[in-house]
Amino acid sequence: MKFNELIAISTAKALLVPYDxxxxLTYHAWMEDPAIQEATASERLTLEEEYENQESWRASRDKLTFIICQPLPLLREKTLKDGVALSAGTADAPDNMVGDVNVFLYPYDNDDDDDTETPSSDLVGEIDIMIADSKHRGQGLGRAAVLAFLHYIARNLDGVLREYSSSKEGEEGKKNGAPPATTTRLKRLMAKIHKDNAKSIALFRSLGFEQEGDVNYFGELKLVHRDLEKLVSANNVEGYVELVYERN
Incomplete structure (x- = not known):
């Protein structure tokens, strides 16, 4: 998505920056690891394909992506306020990068839902997180990153949904003379996690996600959460600020 291309998120425990x-190069090095390919159900790509992916993800209206970095130094973090500039390439230098977090938006399928009144414009947001280097795992970075990400989505949900809907509404506008008002809603959050990834399962369960159905053909559990506002209100994010990601 382009919506977050000028925004970084700083918290006391993690820094998120738009994937640039x-x-x-660092992301490609992570994805050369067969264990990460397996854990993320990803195919090995060439470096050229990885650059093309980055451009595609930026242009995509249904994928919102941040790179996870180690948090800013404590003294600096405490002085930050919304709108302060963060210079690209400094706090997100390769040595500070630890993973990524994404949401994929797609139409909600209510075949298994008792709510027969669910509009066809409702969406599911599938959350995906990776902490690439094992030395950064088990330190709370994953949970901190997911919480910061969900707080960002909650604060900016209207803008995210407008970008997702803009292509469809633009086509409708051409037919009808003017685009209709956005009626798209985020119906639920979801995470698909391999059944053997106990730490990731525990992370999402600690945030109130609940298992839906059985292990699928690919060995994955589906965990869902039906109330984004309730989730973020129940989990404070220390030091949360939205910064301007300033490129030279």
């Missing part, structure tokens, strides 16, 4: 071309 400058990050691709």
């Amino acid at each position: 071309r400058r990050h691709v």
